[in-house]
Amino acid sequence: MxxxxxxxxxxxxxxxxxxxxxxxxxxxxxxxxxxxxxxxxxxxxxxxxxxxxxxxxxxxxxxxxxxxxxLGKAPALKVGDSLTGRFMNAYGDPIDDGPIIEGKDVEIGGPSVNPVRREQPSELITTGISGIDLNNTLVTGQKIPFFADPDQPYNEVMATVAMRAESDKIILGGMGLTNDDYLYFRNTFAEAGALDRIVSFINTTEDSSIERVLIPHMALTAAEYFAVEKNEKVLVLLTDMTNYADALAIVSNKMDQIPSKDSMPGSLYSDLAKVYEKAAQFPSGGSITIIAVTTLSGGDITHAVPDNTGYITEGQLYLRTDSTIGKVIVDPFRSLSRLKQQVIGKKTREDHPQVMNAGVRLFADASNAQTKLENGFDLTDYDERTLDFAKEYANDLLAIDVNINTTEMLDTAWRLFARHFTPAEVAIKQSLVDKYWPQDVEMVGHSQEEA
Incomplete structure (x- = not known):
């Protein structure tokens, strides 16, 4: 400056x-x-x-x-192809010892895309994480948060999404990252040879917390360049939006503005919407999809940040630790993608909607059986089988370390159904059972007659 x-x-x-x-x-x-x-x-x-x-x-x-x-101007970012592969701070200056960024100055934080320039999101975007792709399928142009406790490995999940997502560009906006997290992202991207499609804006815990208010807008200005000017499919990953909101609160409180719920500024809803509403599917073929981490305080989903976020976004992805397998999973009960119906069974295999519904229903039956067990009630044979199914379903499909494509995850679900249930218990349309039920899998520990 x-x-x-x-x-x-x-x-x-x-x-x-x-x-x-x-x-x-x-x-x-x-x-x-x-x-x-x-x-x-x-x-x-x-x-x-x-x-x-x-x-x-x-x-x-x-x-x-x-x-x-x-200075007579608002904050701006130099946009151009030279952004690719670079790590920058909240002002768009390099922090990776590389050359100065070249390009045209574009003011950050401008208005969202005119609604008449948006199309109905209809293109599948896979993440490689079956807990997302199976039950909470994402669509280009969607905006959706990860709700997670601070001790959960959400940054590792974000890095995994960056590596596996089928997109032309990944824009990472890191707010309040530890140096370990920053180096984790940087090393992961470099070792995977993926820097040619990744742009990163980083604020660490050693940087000023106030600078975090710039990070999402820097990331989305870069995203708009690639989506609008280059017609590319862009995925924006923002972590952690709670740190962003805390930075807004610091400024608001120091200006003696009357705080709203949970000491957040009264403008929190519009501040968050200004970020999330940048998500769009454009007629030209380009798109901006936003996945953002929102950490929870003590698991409190009613806190002002997740509460306001839920009104803006099109669903949420909820991480929790499954005690039966000791792994972090994408919770099928509390997670929701409101746009998945646009693509499942259309851009994915025909059996996807019914397999998804059957899996979640059987997992819910296992949860009911677990409640009966904890309260001292006798379990039926079906209860026992749902509990066995739930462990494998969580480990093989919901755990965040599962890396399979959509066809493999559907085939995996069919095999789990066949191991623990009869076709009648799974309750999937007979024409799909005839086509996809595996004939080489037998029920484990139970005969067809017993079931």
Whole structure:
């Protein structure tokens, strides 16, 4: 960030908080960038001639007579093919020791795509994680969050999605990553030879927390370039949106704004929507799909961040640890993709909808059997078989370490059905049973007559 000739310099700051500075100035625009004592800041409030700026690196040490220079522009990113394979900070500057990014300046955080330029999402996007692809199939142009506890391996899941997803470009926006997580992403992408389709914007725990408010908008500005200008299928991965919301809350609280639920700013819904509504399927063939991690505090799904997120997005993916197998799974009960009906059985094999429904129903029967067991009730033969099925179903299909394509996951589900149930118990349309029921699999521990 450099000053331009003949810019007016202000030297009287009237108020300083931990995140903001206020002063009197004229001719200033909303969202405009400024330099305060050499630090980058952005206009967040205008009241007559009183301007409030958020200082991204914090205000510690800034004197009231510090030089303030307005730069006459909002935050921008240089977009172009040179973004590919690069790791950048919240300002779009390289952090990977590579050359300076070349391209045209595009302001970040602009308006969402005009609805008339959007098409109904209808293209399948697979992740290779069968807990998603089988029960919560994603569609290009969709926006969906991962809800996860802070101790769950959600960043490993995001890296896995990046490696396996069938897309032209992956844009990673990391907010509040530990150095270990940052290096994990970087090494994973490099070792997989996937850097030629990945662009990363990273904010670590060592960076200013206020800078996190820029990361999603940087990522989505890059995504729009590749989706709109290059007609590419772009997948945006954002982790962690709770850190993003916390950064918004810091600025809001330091500006003495009245907090809303859970100390979040009253603008939280619109702040989140401004990010998620960038997801779109374009008539030209390009698309932006957003998968974002939202960590939960103590598993609280009613907290303001997941609560508001649920109103904006088209479903959610919920991670939990399955105690019977000791692995993290994509919970089939609490997860939901509202757009999966657009593709399952159409862009995937014909049996997909019925296999999905049968698997979840039988898994639910196992959950009921487990409740009976824990309360001291006798189990029926069917109960016993559902419990055996549930362990294999969780291990072979729901666990996040399962890496198979859609055809293999459907074949796996059929084999599990045949190992533990009769066709009548599975209750799938007879024409599909005739076509896909495996003839070389026998029920384990039970005869057909016993069942």
């Amino acid at each position: 450099t000053k331009k000739a003949f810019q007016k310099i202000y030297t009287h700051i009237s108020d300083i908080t931990k995140a903001t500075c206020s002063l009197r100035a004229t001719g200033v625009g909303n969202d405009e960038l400024a330099l305060i004592d050499g630090r980058v800041a952005q206009v967040v409030r205008l009241e007559d001639d009183v301007v409030t700026l958020q200082v991204f690196s914090g205000t510690e040490g800034i004197p009231t007579n510090a030089e303030v220079t307005f």
